[in-house]
Amino acid sequence: MKFILSFLVLLGMSLNAEVKYPSSESCNECHENIYREHTASMHHKSSLFKDEVHAKVKEAVNKDTYKCAICHMPATKNLRAVMSGEKQPDPNSYRQTDGVSCFFCHQISKIYDSKAHKINFSNYKGEKKPTVFGNLKKPYESNEHESQSNEIYKNSEVCMGCHSHKQNAKGFEVCNTKNQYDKTSDCIGCHMPSTPGTIEKKDKGIRNNYASHEFLGVHSLDMVKKAVKLELAYKDEVLNLTITNKMGHSIITHPMRLKFAKTVITRDSKVVWTNFKDSPLEDKQATFIIVFKDEDGKPALPNKAIDYKLNRNLKANTSKTVTYKVPKLQKGDEIKTTWISYIVNPKIAKKLDITTKDIVKPYVGVEESLYIY
Ligand code: HEC
Ligand code: HEC
Ligand code: HEC
Ligand code: HEC
Ligand code: HEC
Numbered sequence: 001m002k003f004i005l006s007f008l009v010l011l012g013m014s015l016n017a018e019v020k021y022p023s024s025e026s027c028n029e030c031h032e033n034i035y036r037e038h039t040a041s042m043h044h045k046s047s048l049f050k051d052e053v054h055a056k057v058k059e060a061v062n063k064d065t066y067k068c069a070i071c072h073m074p075a076t077k078n079l080r081a082v083m084s085g086e087k088q089p090d091p092n093s094y095r096q097t098d099g100v101s102c103f104f105c106h107q108i109s110k111i112y113d114s115k116a117h118k119i120n121f122s123n124y125k126g127e128k129k130p131t132v133f134g135n136l137k138k139p140y141e142s143n144e145h146e147s148q149s150n151e152i153y154k155n156s157e158v159c160m161g162c163h164s165h166k167q168n169a170k171g172f173e174v175c176n177t178k179n180q181y182d183k184t185s186d187c188i189g190c191h192m193p194s195t196p197g198t199i200e201k202k203d204k205g206i207r208n209n210y211a212s213h214e215f216l217g218v219h220s221l222d223m224v225k226k227a228v229k230l231e232l233a234y235k236d237e238v239l240n241l242t243i244t245n246k247m248g249h250s251i252i253t254h255p256m257r258l259k260f261a262k263t264v265i266t267r268d269s270k271v272v273w274t275n276f277k278d279s280p281l282e283d284k285q286a287t288f289i290i291v292f293k294d295e296d297g298k299p300a301l302p303n304k305a306i307d308y309k310l311n312r313n314l315k316a317n318t319s320k321t322v323t324y325k326v327p328k329l330q331k332g333d334e335i336k337t338t339w340i341s342y343i344v345n346p347k348i349a350k351k352l353d354i355t356t357k358d359i360v361k362p363y364v365g366v367e368e369s370l371y372i373y
Contacts, residue, residue, distance in 0.1 A: 019126050021075065022103040022145075023094045030144065031102075033197045037213040038102060046099035047073040049091050053256065053344060053359060056352045061303045071162040073097075074120065075104040100162070106132040109150060111161045118178075120161035135211075140204060156187035163187075163253075166302075174292070174302040177249050180316045185248050191215050218257065221363055224341045227251070230261060230368040232335055239263070239326045241286060241337055244319040251288045251314045255302055258345040260287035263337040265326060272333070273326050280340075285322040288312050289345065333372040339365030 024044065028035040038044050048055040048066070058068055065085040069076050075095045081087040082096075089096055098104075107130065109123040124130055131146040135154045139147035152158040164178040192211040199210040216223045228251070229244040243261060245251050251259055260280040265273040276282035281289070289312050292305030299309055314320055329335075341363040344352075349360050 019128050021077070021095055022130070024098045024102045025094070026144075027102045030142070030200045030202070032201060033195075033210060034199070034213045035102075041213060041215045042217065042219060043100035043105075043213075043215055044098070046071075047096055048089060049097050050099060052356050053352075053354055056354060057256075057301070060352060061301060069096075071100075071117070073099055074162075075101045103130075103132070105158070106134065108152070108158055108161055109133060111152065111157055116167040118161050118164040136199075140200070142200075154188075155183045156181075156185055156189075157183070159187045168303050168305060170304075170306055172292075172305050172307065174305055175254060177253055180249050187248060190248060191217070218254075218341060218343055218363075219358070224339070224363040224365045227259070227341070227365055228261075228339055230337050230339060230366055232337060232368055232370040234326075234329060234335060234370060234372065237326055237328050239265075239324040239335065241322045241324070242319055243286065243314065243322065245314045245316060247316060249316050252290050252312075255290040255292065256344045256348055258287075258289050258342040259340070260289075261322075261337050261339055263324070263335065265329070266334050266336070267330070267332065275324060284312065285320075288314060329372045331372055335370040335372075336367060337369075338367045341365055 024035065024038065042051070045051050046054065048058050048068075054068070054072060058066065065083065066089055067083050069079060069082050069089075073082075073089075073096045075098055076082050077093070077095050078087055082089060091097065095101070103124075104120075104122075107122055107124040108120045110121040112119040112121060123133070129143075129145055131148050133148055133150035133153055135149055136147065137149070139149075160178065160181060164181070165173055165176040167173050188211070192213065192215070194209045195212045196208060197210055199207055214220075218224065227245070227247055229242075229246055231242040231244075233240045233242075241261060241263060258280070260283065261275075262280065263275040263286070264271055275286060280287045289310055290308065291310040292300045292302060293307055293309040294300035294304040295306055297309075342349075343359050343363070344354055346360065348354075354360060
């Protein structure tokens with residue numbers, strides 16, 4: 001009798017208990033190095049609860065719907081309802097505040113093409129011991145999950161589910177990385193460098209390195225310094241500046257950014273020439289920016305865009321040479337060019353009242369100098 005009772009209790013429990021969607025925090029028990037890095041990354045901070053810029057743009061675009069959720073908080077339960085505005089985002093739901101969560105990324109098994117953007121195919125069916133995908137050779141057995149290697153975690157296709165392209169409701173493509181992506185593009189190589197340390201706490205001493213999960217990009221000074229190479233050459237009142245994009249994608253991947261080379265010529269510590277006076281936009285060659293226009297030809301947010309007003313960009317691994325007519329230089333003159341990068345174009349930051357210091361400040365990248373002898 002006692003046996004039957006406890007059997008029934010057990011049965012009832014297993015019927016009612018819903019398997020909990022794995023939170024990012026649950027991975028910390030074993031993957032502490034990766035978890036620490038991930039929580040500081042823009043993937044963890046991608047939801048409207050943790051990124052001021054995203055939240056303010058979302059407000060300006062549409063107060064009711066949240067179509068952005070499919071990429072910015074893809075692990076959301078009832079994703080469709082939150083996207084359509086039938087349900088509002090919920091700060092108490094970890095599946096939303098987790099942003100691009102650990103488990104979401106690691107259960108993507110395929111990427112499908114769609115016109116508006118690519119789609120991540122979820123392999124998760126609510127199993128108690130789900131399968132996570134990765135790129136390890138012979139992973140150790142875990143109590144938490146099964147492990148399986150999958151080609152897309154090696155050739156970077158897994159990144160394209162969200163980073164490929166995006167069309168707005170008017171059918172205009174407001175960002176595009178896919179035209180520069182092929183199976184040899186190494187997003188993972190540049191953005192997840194091998195780092196000394198253990199993958200898993202009880203590491204059995206075979207692996208000494210793990211793939212970094214900081215996903216550093218335009219918010220990192222070290223990365224901004226790796227964006228471009230600058231070269232200077234002067235002859236007969238002509239200054240040539242060659243800018244080489246060293247990245248695996250365009251200089252501008254996101255329309256809020258502003259990136260440019262500032263060039264200054266000094267003589268006896270006095271400035272005798274600069275490539276722009278008040279705004280970098282005056283220099284049409286060495287400033288990289290995207291500005292959209294709406295149906296009336298006015299500058300527009302991406303959701304209202306029907307075309308470009310300005311499209312000054314430079315594709316992956318390509319160079320351009322900018323030619324300036326400058327005053328005749330003499331011995332002792334110094335030419336100095338500096339790469340400067342803004343996460344949000346100051347004009348847009350002002351309009352949207354974005355105030356976070358680390359977001360509005362300029363990031364100073366590489367510098368190149370030439371002295372006249
Ligand atoms: C197809 C996937 C996708 C959709 C849909 C999407 N985004 Fe994004 N979003 C991204 C990716 C990927 C990035 C990072 C791009 C980069 O840095 O170049 C990003 C970056 C951003 C940023 C820059 C954040 C920063 O840190 O400066 C803003 C703002 C933003 N998105 C707003 C939105 C809004 C608002 C929506 C909905 C109206 C939206 N996005 C819909 C994929 C998407
Ligand atoms: C109880 C411990 C434990 C927990 C909790 C845990 N893992 Fe693991 N995980 C492991 C072990 C052990 C390995 C194998 C490590 C190795 O071989 O070096 C592993 C490997 C992995 C791999 C590599 C798989 C491959 O085939 O390349 C991924 C991805 C992964 N875990 C993701 C996660 C995610 C996401 C979470 C949280 C939802 C999580 N893990 C929680 C123990 C754990
Ligand atoms: C499920 C969607 C998704 C996937 C898959 C994804 N990302 Fe992202 N990623 C985003 C979003 C959204 C942002 C922007 C977050 C923000 O700034 O609000 C982002 C931001 C970034 C950034 C910018 C960091 C910064 O400083 O601005 C880098 C770099 C990045 N992702 C690289 C990758 C790489 C490499 C992969 C593949 C291993 C990948 N992402 C896979 C959605 C995704
Ligand atoms: C050769 C190295 C390299 C490769 C390959 C590469 N990146 Fe980057 N990426 C960088 C550097 C350096 C930066 C930071 C400088 C900057 O953003 O101006 C960056 C910035 C980014 C950003 C933030 C850009 C912004 O302005 O918001 C995203 C998102 C990103 N990369 C995603 C990807 C994805 C997805 C791939 C694969 C298709 C990829 N990267 C391939 C080097 C690389
Ligand atoms: C944006 C997608 C993305 C997110 C978010 C993400 N990972 Fe990964 N992870 C990857 C990719 C891609 C690899 C394969 C990297 C490689 O092989 O170089 C990887 C590798 C791993 C590995 C194997 C370690 C190794 O060195 O290859 C583990 C374990 C892991 N991730 C756990 C986690 C955990 C835990 C989190 C959250 C704390 C997390 N991942 C978040 C994309 C992601």
